[in-house]
Amino acid sequence: MKTRTIYLIVFTILSFASYLSGKDLTDERSKTYKVSAGDQLYVDANPGDITIAVWNRDEVEIATSGIDENDYENLTIRQSGDKLTVSFNPRWSHSTDLSLKITVPNDLIIKVNTTAGEIKIKDNIEGKINLFTSGGDVSVKDVKGDLQIQSSGGDITTDNIVGIVSVRTQGGDITLGNIKSTSASVSTMGGDIKIKSGGSLLNVETLGGDILVERANGDLNARSSGGDVVVGEFGGNSLRIETLGGDLKFGPSNGNVLALTSGGDIYGGKITGSADVKTNGGDINLELDPKGENPNRILTNGGVISVMLPSDAAVTVEAKIKLRGNARDDSGEYKITTDFPSAVIEENNTRLEKSSVIKINGGGKKIYLESSNGSIRIQKK
Structure with missing residues (x-):
């Protein structure tokens, strides 16, 4: 019985050693393919990290x-007509460290597509x-063409994007640098969004x-x-x-401002357009210098207006x-006051x-202020 047990132990050790030897990973391999402007590159890796960079050749490496x-x-790598397809979909994969480095022309x-890996794209891609x-x-940087990104569980970072942008993630943060596009749509179901600079239209x-949007060069809708x-x-x-559970803060604006929150404070820089603000x-x-065509309406159901x-x-001012x-x-606690001594x-x-x-400097543009159980202060700058 002891001899049989020893044989079984030795057999198990040898089998495990053989299994480990089969897991040796190969060194880097590469191959190039001729392509033309406007050709399509499709990459499908399950799993795997993918990095794409640019060079000055009509080839894909x-x-x-x-x-x-x-x-x-x-x-598998297949080239048919204007389409080059790279696919890695093992049934049982031991290649958890797969890395695809692809170098392409910029057009x-x-x-x-990857089910369990990172994607990095850099350099001036125009397609x-x-x-x-x-x-x-x-992570994507320096793209002149349109960009669409979807992630089910990771963070997204971009910078210097010129084309139309669509970015969505279900479980991570989004950090965007400069967006110079005519339209950008950004959304996440479970994280923060930070944008350095937006283009003509930003949702x-x-x-x-x-x-957090540090600068919006065009119209902005944020919720x-x-x-x-x-x-x-x-x-x-x-x-x-708009927010359902936080504060709103915005800097100076020459346009029309709509700011709504269900449960927080609102702080606004100088508005020379019109303001529709409610909490x-x-x-x-707020700081107002009303020059827009529409009246300004400021409303709070539970706080002070300044x-x-x-x-x-x-x-x-009404x-x-x-x-x-x-x-x-005890109504004496709540007052309407103004710093303008000559106001009527x-x-x-x-x-x-x-x-x-309250008519200030003879009256003019309409400002409507309304609070519930909160004072109203009209201050002179």
Whole structure:
């Protein structure tokens, strides 16, 4: 019985050693293919990391590494007409370290799919790019063509994109550098979004994080279901920002501003267009220099309104404080005040509300201010 046991142990050790020897990974292999402008490159790797760079040749070089010798039969490269296809889909893969390094001319149409790997693209690619990964990060830099990225579980980073942009991830953060496109759509279901500079039109949405746009050169629509929205410089005609559970902050704007939050404060820089601002549960602090055609409407259902105006502003302010609950019996706590000593004020106070019509520098552009159980302050800059 002991002799048989020894034989079984030796057999097991030898079998395991043989298995390990079969897992030796091959060295890097490469091959080139002739292509023309506008040809298509399709890459499908399961799993694998993919890196694409540019060179000045009418060729595509495909270099592979980290593939188990037994998995090489599952790597296929086919060229038919204007389409070059690279596919790695092993049934049982030991090649968990697969790396595809592909060098291309800058005018190809590129489509990449990987179920468990990272995608990196750099250099000045002018063709369209379509990228998808189920479980890895994506990094793209210096693209002149249209860019579409989808990820089910990773972060996305881009910079210097000129074409139309569509970026979506279900479980990661999105960080975008300069976007120079005419249109960009960015969304994530579970992370933050940070954009350095947006193009002519920028649509941004997250269901579970914050949004930061350092500069929007064109119109901006930004919405968060559970975080803050912050916009630095704004150079477009229309700014629309909304959150269901955080604060809103935005810098100076020459256009029209729509800012809505269901549960936070609102802070705004100098608005020379028009403002439509509302919060259901916080304070509002704005600087206005109303020169737009539309009136300005500022509303809070649970906080203080502070509006700063230039000393020479010719405006008519209609301010109202609605008194609710115990505030009706202690209304002296809530006041409508102004720093403009020469303003003409008409007051109308009742147990249910306080209201004033304030004409500053003779009156002019309309500003409507309304709060519930919160004071209203009109300040001079």
